Amino acid sequence: MAFESDKIMFEIYKDTLYNQKFRVVYYTELNEHNKHSEITRAMSGNSFYDGFIKDYRKEEAKKIIEEIVSSLNDGTSLTKDDVITRLKDYTP
Numbered sequence: 001m002a003f004e005s006d007k008i009m010f011e012i013y014k015d016t017l018y019n020q021k022f023r024v025v026y027y028t029e030l031n032e033h034n035k036h037s038e039i040t041r042a043m044s045g046n047s048f049y050d051g052f053i054k055d056y057r058k059e060e061a062k063k064i065i066e067e068i069v070s071s072l073n074d075g076t077s078l079t080k081d082d083v084i085t086r087l088k089d090y091t092p
Helices: 035-044 058-073 080-090
Strands: 007-014 022-026 046-054
Touching: 007 058, 022 035, 022 058, 046 058, 046 080, 058 080
Parallel strands: none
Antiparallel strands: 007 022, 007 046
């Protein structure tokens, strides 16, 4: 049985402070060491997509998210619907 806590919250955003590159942050996996800096960095950027992935098979989902981020940084035009489609098997 899957529980509500068996998911990971993430956001893909464009970093506006440093290099204008797209990045991803997995909020529910942050620890006390990096929580404040990562959240601050993401909040100062431009959000592209946020959502949840299932904890089950999260490594596969993260690989797809990294491919999405890489594509965006290579100049590929993607929409939120493209992200939803690519992650449909991994979202709660």
